[in-house]
Amino acid sequence: MEREFGMLAIVSDIHGNLEAFSTVLEEIDRRGVENILCLGDVVGYGPNPMECLDLVRERCRASLMGNHDFAVFYEPFNFNSGAETACYWTRSQFENDPDPVRRADRWKHLGNLPVRVRTNEFVAVHASPRRPINEYIFPDDIYTNPSKFVSIFERFDRLCFVGHTHVPGVFLEGPDFYSPDELDYKFELTDEKAIINVGSVGQPRDRDPRTSFVVVSESAIEFIRLPYDVDTTVRKVEQIDELDNFLGTRLLDGR
Ligand SMILES: [Fe+2]
Numbered sequence: 001m002e003r004e005f006g007m008l009a010i011v012s013d014i015h016g017n018l019e020a021f022s023t024v025l026e027e028i029d030r031r032g033v034e035n036i037l038c039l040g041d042v043v044g045y046g047p048n049p050m051e052c053l054d055l056v057r058e059r060c061r062a063s064l065m066g067n068h069d070f071a072v073f074y075e076p077f078n079f080n081s082g083a084e085t086a087c088y089w090t091r092s093q094f095e096n097d098p099d100p101v102r103r104a105d106r107w108k109h110l111g112n113l114p115v116r117v118r119t120n121e122f123v124a125v126h127a128s129p130r131r132p133i134n135e136y137i138f139p140d141d142i143y144t145n146p147s148k149f150v151s152i153f154e155r156f157d158r159l160c161f162v163g164h165t166h167v168p169g170v171f172l173e174g175p176d177f178y179s180p181d182e183l184d185y186k187f188e189l190t191d192e193k194a195i196i197n198v199g200s201v202g203q204p205r206d207r208d209p210r211t212s213f214v215v216v217s218e219s220a221i222e223f224i225r226l227p228y229d230v231d232t233t234v235r236k237v238e239q240i241d242e243l244d245n246f247l248g249t250r251l252l253d254g255r
Contacts, residue, residue, distance in 0.1 A: 124160070126164050
């Protein structure tokens with residue numbers, strides 16, 4: 001089988017956090033990784049949705065439709081009030097762009113995001129292979145809803161990359177879950193099926209505030225965590241009335 005992507009970085013859930021995303025891009029460049037795939041939720045929650053969207057378009061081979069991208073273009077589905085207010089503020093950033101050509105171009109991009117990418121080696125979606133935009137696959141589901149995994153694992157051949165929960169790690173068919181820490185930040189590929197959650201660039205929720213992404217090589221998946229200038233992001237959130245201050249402070253402890 002031919003590798004269609006070569007050495008590949010996979011990022012997800014940037015959520016308008018420019019400081020975190022810039023740090024990730026610098027590390028990707030430092031490692032000489034040429035291809036980047038984004039699993040969606042480029043916007044929503046954070047203070048720099050337009051800058052992140054433009055950077056994703058410039059740097060990523062493809063970007064998928066996440067539930068927040070969907071919410072800004074269509075309508076928020078199952079959002080709490082803080083997330084909904086942030087969604088409408090993000091939408092206003094698109095609408096208030098004074099340059100009509102750029103405004104139309106960004107809208108067109110957002111409305112045309114694919115829901116999945118399939119290669120010879122993997123399938124990638126924002127959320128889950130059976131409900132690609134909205135279904136959460138949580139580590140706790142192993143205990144509370146193990147049958148869910150039977151149906152989810154039937155939907156792909158070998159590897160499936162997801163984001164959405166903002167909790168990085170690997171699900172095996174057991175079902176089992178391993179956090180990056182338990183894997184020593186490296187998952188060696190075997191013939192076993194696996195769902196890999198790449199974590200979130202812009203709003204990690206595993207109690208580790210460092211930005212998260214993965215680099216995929218021929219034989220392994222490396223989980224990468226990096227500190228970034230989170231104080232600047234928190235300050236920007238505080239300066240925008242429509243963004244709840246919690247959307248900033250939660251970044252400080254990764255929740
Ligand atoms: Fe997200």
